[in-house]
Amino acid sequence: MPTARFQEGDKVMGRWPGSSLYYEVQVLSFDAASRLYTVIYKDKTELELKEQDVMNISSFQNRTRSRSRSPGRRRSRSRSPARTTRRSSSRSAVAEKPPPSDRDAKVKDGMEGSLSPPQLNKGDQNSNKTQDKDNNADSKRAEAEPDRSQSRYNLRRRREDAAPEARLQQPQEKRSEEGPAAPVPVPPDYRGKMGSVFWLLFLPVWVLFVLLQAGLKDPSLTNFPPPLPPLESLWDPQAVGLVFLWILFQALLYVLPVGKLSEGVPLRSGQRLKYRTNGFFATAASAAAVAAAVYLGADLTYIHSHFLQLAAASFLLSVLLGLFLYVRSGHAAPEELAVGGNSGNVVCDFSKGRELNPRIRNLDLKFFCEMRPGLIGWCLINLALALTEMKQQGLQAPSYPMILVTLFQLLYVLDSLWNEEAVLTSMDLLHEGFGFMLAFGDLVWVPFTYSLQAFYLVEHPSPLNIPVLAASVALQLVGYYIFRKSNSEKNRFRRDPSDPRLSHLKSIPTATGRSLLVSGWWGMVRHPNYLGDLMMALAWSLPCGFSHLLPWHYLIHFMVLLVHRDSRITTVCRRTYGSAWDEYCRTVPYRIVPYLY
Numbered sequence: 236m237p238t239a240r241f242q243e244g245d246k247v248m249g250r251w252p253g254s255s256l257y258y259e260v261q262v263l264s265f266d267a268a269s270r271l272y273t274v275i276y277k278d279k280t281e282l283e284l285k286e287q288d289v290m291n292i293s294s295f296q297n298r299t300r301s302r303s304r305s306p307g308r309r310r311s312r313s314r315s316p317a318r319t320t321r322r323s324s325s326r327s328a329v330a331e332k333p334p335p336s337d338r339d340a341k342v343k344d345g346m347e348g349s350l351s352p353p354q355l356n357k358g359d360q361n362s363n364k365t366q367d368k369d370n371n372a373d374s375k376r377a378e379a380e381p382d383r384s385q386s387r388y389n390l391r392r393r394r395e396d397a398a399p400e401a402r403l404q405q406p407q408e409k410r411s412e413e414g415p416a417a418p419v420p421v422p423p424d425y426r427g428k429m430g431s432v433f434w435l436l437f438l439p440v441w442v443l444f445v446l447l448q449a450g451l452k453d454p455s456l457t458n459f460p461p462p463l464p465p466l467e468s469l470w471d472p473q474a475v476g477l478v479f480l481w482i483l484f485q486a487l488l489y490v491l492p493v494g495k496l497s498e499g500v501p502l503r504s505g506q507r508l509k510y511r512t513n514g515f516f517a518t519a520a521s522a523a524a525v526a527a528a529v530y531l532g533a534d535l536t537y538i539h540s541h542f543l544q545l546a547a548a549s550f551l552l553s554v555l556l557g558l559f560l561y562v563r564s565g566h567a568a569p570e571e572l573a574v575g576g577n578s579g580n581v582v583c584d585f586s587k588g589r590e591l592n593p594r595i596r597n598l599d600l601k602f603f604c605e606m607r608p609g610l611i612g613w614c615l616i617n618l619a620l621a622l623t624e625m626k627q628q629g630l631q632a633p634s635y636p637m638i639l640v641t642l643f644q645l646l647y648v649l650d651s652l653w654n655e656e657a658v659l660t661s662m663d664l665l666h667e668g669f670g671f672m673l674a675f676g677d678l679v680w681v682p683f684t685y686s687l688q689a690f691y692l693v694e695h696p697s698p699l700n701i702p703v704l705a706a707s708v709a710l711q712l713v714g715y716y717i718f719r720k721s722n723s724e725k726n727r728f729r730r731d732p733s734d735p736r737l738s739h740l741k742s743i744p745t746a747t748g749r750s751l752l753v754s755g756w757w758g759m760v761r762h763p764n765y766l767g768d769l770m771m772a773l774a775w776s777l778p779c780g781f782s783h784l785l786p787w788h789y790l791i792h793f794m795v796l797l798v799h800r801d802s803r804i805t806t807v808c809r810r811t812y813g814s815a816w817d818e819y820c821r822t823v824p825y826r827i828v829p830y831l832y
């Protein structure tokens with residue numbers, strides 16, 4: 236007679252059906268005939284799980300390590316974006332089960348980490364009340380139908396079915412009492428390590444080449460690569476001092492008790508961090524400071540003539556910041572680490588960053604770097620380049636293409652800072668660690684490569700072409716509308732799903748308690764905000780003409796970046812929401828461009 240591996244009361248890891256997630260559960264009983272464990276999750280959901288979906292906590296962690304190294308796991312990961320589960324009659328993430336082959340692949344993926352148990356955001360609870368009626372009906376329908384899934388799981392959501400409201404009203408504070416879950420370390424595989432090394436070396440070299448190319452009279456591909464200047468010419472203590480002062484000035488504006496204090500979304504611990512969202516004030520204060528400096532004799536064309544040195548100085552500071560972040564992350568509590576940023580490999584952790592929300596007192600480093608010095612710096616650089624264009628081409632005013640490019644980009648930045656709170660629900664803020672790569676992106680990539688259109692126009696006047704200019708204005712306006720509306724819709728929904736302005740929208744509930752929008756902007760494509768952003772990117776390149784690739788750098792990199800971000804979001808959301816995410820993908824099949832991609 237086979238015996239049970241676990242006894243009543245044992246704490247073990249149990250897979251959440253239909254997803255790749257393992258949660259800590261308690262064994263209630265074992266049925267030797269069917270070899271099913273009845274377990275209870277921390278949210279009081281009781282399920283029957285097959286033996287192989289129940290694991291010892293310590294061996295779960297060991298297997299996590301060994302599996303993540305195995306080539307088999309790599310294969311299954313690379314396939315992951317295409318994996319889908321079969322449509323079930325239920326819309327509920329809990330009641331939907333993947334077919335066996337898919338399920339096996341997910342079990343492999345599930346070794347990646349454990350997340351906190353299915354819990355509910357207070358905010359999402361209200362909207363889920365109505366959805367839950369549907370959901371319960373669907374679940375019951377699913378349970379009534381002895382479908383194929385019954386052979387794998389018996390979803391006895393006994394307490395949920397009996398009292399759905401009780402489940403929904405589980406207090407947020409309970410999370411903290413139970414203690415937040417820490418991400419399980421996931422050592423990177425060979426590809427992960429080599430990828431990190433590659434990007435660490437390639438991106439700074441790429442920025443150097445692109446900026447050198449931009450300085451050429453004829454920056455065409457036939458002149459690539461441009462001649463390399465002596466490396467010591469990149470070192471300029473004055474440039475380092477200026478960049479450092481700029482960052483310090485922005486940090487000072489951030490910590491000033493001026494403007495709104497906004498709450499972020501709840502962390503794994505249930506805690507909500509506060510952010511000083513006074514970006515618009517910071518921009519106005521920066522504009523005043525720059526105007527004062529110009530009044531006192533500062534020559535903004537210095538920015539153009541010392542572009543490389545300023546970029547090198549920003550690079551140096553981003554390396555120092557990356558090192559600082561890496562060292563301080565060694566002292567971070569486990570629940571402060573990002574899932575996936577905790578690999579134990581120095582290069583990967585330095586590059587991706589381990590800590591989710593590193594802070595010096597009230598200064599949130601990730602939020603600050605993403606929103607302030609680089610973004611406001613980008614506008615300052617554009618202004619300086621417009622002045623340089625006038626000086627070099629002997630113009631009374633900047634050229635029309637320059638005016639369009641700088642105004643469009645100014646609108647983009649001002650909008651970001653006006654709606655700064657919306658960034659608190661973006662992927663980087665929610666899921667990514669803060670390490671060298673993002674610091675480099677914020678401090679070097681954004682200000683020095685996003686201003687390439689203006690840089691190009693300084694020495695490459697673009698003939699006025701009315702239809703192209705009109706197309707670019709139309710793209711900017713429509714793109715901006717889509718970008719803003721969709722970002723605000725999601726942000727509003729994440730903050731308060733019961734917001735009356737969203738009452739017309741449909742959403743699907745997930746096992747985490749958060750729902751996914753499936754109508755409105757987010758029912759059109761899975762990333763409507765990317766679509767709007769891409770349209771604006773096109774609008775910024777068009778005025779520069781088609782003679783060279785350089786002013787198209789932003790658009791080209793952006794398409795690659797957004798496709799990559801989509802795959803990362805897919806991975807994170809599938810890990811978090813399991814089959815509800817697959818349901819969303821089936822309901823909204825296109826990612827960025829309707830009927831195309």
Ligand SMILES: NC(=O)C1=CN([C@@H]2O[C@H](COP(=O)(O)OP(=O)(O)OC[C@H]3O[C@@H](n4cnc5c(N)ncnc54)[C@H](OP(=O)(O)O)[C@@H]3O)[C@@H](O)[C@H]2O)C=CC1
Nearest residue numbers: 660661662663665722725750751752757764765768800804
């Ligand atoms: N100019 C630039 O260089 C760049 C600009 N951007 C822009 O920044 C903005 C933010 O981008 P990014 O952070 O990548 O992506 P999103 O703002 O789209 O955030 C992704 C997160 O949104 C949530 N989400 C996804 N789908 C839904 C849904 N249907 N319903 C509710 N919530 C959903 C998920 O988080 P959860 O469910 O956990 O809340 C997901 O992880 C975009 O506008 C993008 O265009 C981004 C990168 C670079």
Ligand SMILES: CC(C)CCC[C@@H](C)[C@H]1CC=C2C3=C(CC[C@@]21C)[C@@]1(C)CC[C@H](O)C(C)(C)[C@@H]1CC3
Nearest residue numbers: 438605606651658661663672673675676677680681
């Ligand atoms: C170095 C790598 C090649 C890429 C690094 C990526 C970063 C440059 C981007 C990651 C997410 C970003 C966002 C913005 C700028 C680019 C980075 C930092 C953003 C601040 C631009 C303005 C938008 O309105 C936004 C929504 C606030 C953006 C948030 C994400």
